Amino acid sequence: xxxxxxxxxxxxxxxxxxxxxxxxxxxxxxxxxxxxxxxxxxxxxxxxxxxxxxxxxxxxxxxxxxxxxxxxxxxxxxxxxxxxxxxxxxxxxxxxxxxxxxxxxxxxxxxxxxxxxxxxxxxxxxxxxxxxxxxxxxxxxxxxxxxxxxxxxxxxxxxxxxxxxxxxxxxxxxxxxxxxxxxxxxxxxxxxxxxxxxxxxxxxxxxxxxxxxxxxxxxxxxxxxxxxxxxxxxxxxxxxxxxxxxxxxxxxxxxxxxxxxxxxxxxxxxxxxxxxxxxxxxxxxxxxxxxxxxxxxxxxxxxxxxxxxxxxxxxxxxxxxxxxxxxxxxxxxxxxxxxxxxxxxxxxxxxxxxxxxxxxxxxxxxxxxxxxxxxxxxxxxxxxxxxxxxxx
Ligand code: ARG
Numbered sequence: 001x002x003x004x005x006x007x008x009x010x011x012x013x014x015x016x017x018x019x020x021x022x023x024x025x026x027x028x029x030x031x032x033x034x035x036x037x038x039x040x041x042x043x044x045x046x047x048x049x050x051x052x053x054x055x056x057x058x059x060x061x062x063x064x065x066x067x068x069x070x071x072x073x074x075x076x077x078x079x080x081x082x083x084x085x086x087x088x089x090x091x092x093x094x095x096x097x098x099x100x101x102x103x104x105x106x107x108x109x110x111x112x113x114x115x116x117x118x119x120x121x122x123x124x125x126x127x128x129x130x131x132x133x134x135x136x137x138x139x140x141x142x143x144x145x146x147x148x149x150x151x152x153x154x155x156x157x158x159x160x161x162x163x164x165x166x167x168x169x170x171x172x173x174x175x176x177x178x179x180x181x182x183x184x185x186x187x188x189x190x191x192x193x194x195x196x197x198x199x200x201x202x203x204x205x206x207x208x209x210x211x212x213x214x215x216x217x218x219x220x221x222x223x224x225x226x227x228x229x230x231x232x233x234x235x236x237x238x239x240x241x242x243x244x245x246x247x248x249x250x251x252x253x254x255x256x257x258x259x260x261x262x263x264x265x266x267x268x269x270x271x272x273x274x275x276x277x278x279x280x281x282x283x284x285x286x287x288x289x290x291x292x293x294x295x296x297x298x299x300x301x302x303x304x305x306x307x308x309x310x311x312x313x314x315x316x317x318x319x320x321x322x323x324x325x326x327x328x329x330x331x332x333x334x335x336x337x338x339x340x341x342x343x344x345x346x347x348x349x350x351x352x353x354x355x356x357x358x359x360x361x362x363x364x365x366x367x368x369x370x371x372x373x374x375x376x377x378x379x380x381x382x383x384x385x386x387x388x389x390x391x392x
Pocket of ligand 1: 160211212213216236237238239240
């Protein structure tokens with residue numbers, strides 16, 4: 001970013017807390033297509049999010065958005081905040097789409113970390129807000145650690161202005177915007193000429209119409225990863241007006257700062273809750289495996305754990321069978337994601353599968369019903385699931 005743009009951004013940063021708060025800004029500026037069942041199909045530039053759809057979305061009291069990074073840290077935009085240091089002035093609202101919902105969970109901030117590169121040629125419009133006490137069991141939005149997701153279609157959400165210069169939304173709105181490459185973004189006009197390629201990520205339609213806007217700042221821009229899980233790729237930062245033609249929204253490029261964010265979070269003592277370890281759940285009920293038949297399953301209900309499953313989830317299986325090459329074995333996560341642990345192999349004539357598989361289940365929520373699925377793919381030999389267990 002060069003001086004002309006820095007001046008602009010700094011001015012925005014300086015004025016943002018007040019202007020966003022005053023405007024109660026929210027997000028989308030132009031009418032995205034309304035969805036069937038929209039209570040207010042005439043909502044401008046976005047459609048209402050369902051309660052729980054983006055459970056890690058939070059509203060900050062100065063008029064910005066944010067995303068839960070851990071139970072006690074919110075990732076938001078640097079320009080939403082004053083300076084690094086103790087700060088008890090921010091109220092964080094979690095767990096609702098309606099800001100007037102009495103079920104809202106609220107916390108006060110205790111500390112703010114504002115990335116020092118912001119406002120310099122490096123860029124980095126991000127900040128972490130520490131809560132005075134954790135929101136235990138809060139949903140969190142993982143940040144991308146690779147640039148491979150900095151493309152495609154992104155989802156944006158916020159309580160910001162529903163049109164440029166308009167008013168904020170009481171309800172959380174969402175919309176989708178396509179990726180805009182750096183060169184196209186920079187060439188969108190004078191406003192964009194100092195785009196910081198490595199620190200900023202653009203998104204929006206050439207014709208405008210859908211965008212974040214004042215009051216959405218600090219909120220996440222996110223998409224699905226290869227496991228179909230939500231992953232944060234951007235932070236609402238700035239733009240030339242809202243939803244104008246050839247005027248993309250500019251977002252902090254999270255991938256560039258992912259390791260700095262993780263390091264600072266760890267230092268603030270509020271990094272992602274480590275997955276629980278050592279808890280064992282077992283099912284010892286026998287399940288017959290039909291010969292060359294349909295797959296059978298044995299379930300384990302996992303309760304009492306919060307957060308994600310570990311990257312080294314251990315699935316110990318004890319399957320009695322007279323020709324184990326016949327067997328295909330999968331682990332099915334609570335959300336239905338299937339992890340193949342063993343394929344059939346016609347030349348493995350040994351008996352029984354008594355072993356422990358290690359599964360990278362780090363994108364799965366630990367709690368819920370897990371299933372062992374076993375299928376006998378060849379006729380003649382038979383067997384049964386004797387027992388199996390999961391170690392978290
Ligand atoms: N700086 C604004 C805020 O503080 C966000 C602007 C986003 N603008 C855009 N056209 N996408 O809320």
